[in-house]
Amino acid sequence: MSQDRATPHQDGHTPDPDRVTLYHAPNTRSSGVLLLLEELGAPHDLHLLDTRAGENREPAYLAVNPMGKVPAIRHGEAVVTEQGAIFLYLADLFPRAGLAPPLGDPLRGPYLRWMVYYGSCFEPAVVDKARGLEPGPQAMSPYGSFGAVLDTLTAQLRRGPYLLGTRFSAADVLWGSALSWTTQFRLVPETPEIAAYVARHAARPAVGRARARDGALAG
Template identity: 60%
Template sequence: MSRHFTLFHAPQSRSTGTLVLVHELKADYTLHVLNMKAGEQRQPEYLAVNPMGKVPAVLHDGALVTEQVAVYLYLADLYPEAGLAPAIGDPLRGPYLRWMAFYGSSFEPALCDRAMKHAPTPPSMCPWGDWDTMLKTITDQLEKGPYLLGEKFTAADVLWGTALTWITAFGLIPKTPAIAAYIERIQARPAYIAATAKDAELVAAQNLPA
């Protein structure tokens, strides 16, 4: 089975983290770039790929993968030699899946509610509980450092590190010393530097504001 895949990507979007991941994996892929300013993500051609009109999406050997966390999990498992996904049977596999799922099921929904200034939902009715407990859960883990699984760097750190970069830049959560140090570690990696440089090229090509 070929491991070549197509990554549907838009610069200056959440799929930038996936671009960092494929650089970490040294993956064999084709980049299909969407211009979100031109609304290409809402055109029939892309809606046939992902009816939600969201990026990233991956097409590999006839298998379509959407949803950000699913894309990370799929690609990290597709390239096991990169060591970014603890294997089944590894004691770190469970914690790895935990922090991957926590991002998509708790952190991001809570963040969106917070950013939109939605009234708090009673914790008994809210999938992510309450804001303070949710945020403390992840910040406590980051304070243990240097990565989410201790000394082992994984795809979960690509997800969280790239997300926290823009989240703190917009002031949506405080940039505590632990979060700042974590972001700096991720941004110092060659894959992050290469991927963000590529994204800057794509921004320029689309005449998007930097």
């Protein structure tokens, strides 16, 4: 949002045009977005939803995300849903953090690949495996096979320390969060490459801050 879109409050202060509202439920997929906001140093507010009480299924939130899922963000007049889209939007919105290779950077393509690969291949593969479902015919499956997804990821991590080599990006915030909980619940095997990657993720100061915030909110 451009600066000229902001309007002064009654107290004479101009609202921050970059301020983001995160629709958040602690210890869910939206926790990854909370972590990203910490990594970006982004000004934000939290709109908490009690999913156990079904607040995410009430009309007020369904008007934000008809799927009734978190995360979702509001930035000015823009509402963004879908985890990958939110990560891409926020990392581009706060370029000073350096978590998104810009257009023209040779790493922009690989960055987009790994951001989209997460939702297109990894999550469907993990969910199917957890439910004991076969991936379906090769021509219809969005990911091919669980083994192929894991082998592709492991091969990339072997080049490490991050998905873009030596460059840490928003893709690592997304994947580090996901691999932390999928290995914790034994949905994904803890290969040496994945274990080392998860350990690097856990050591980041922003991870500690985000987990502390989530713990306090859940309590």
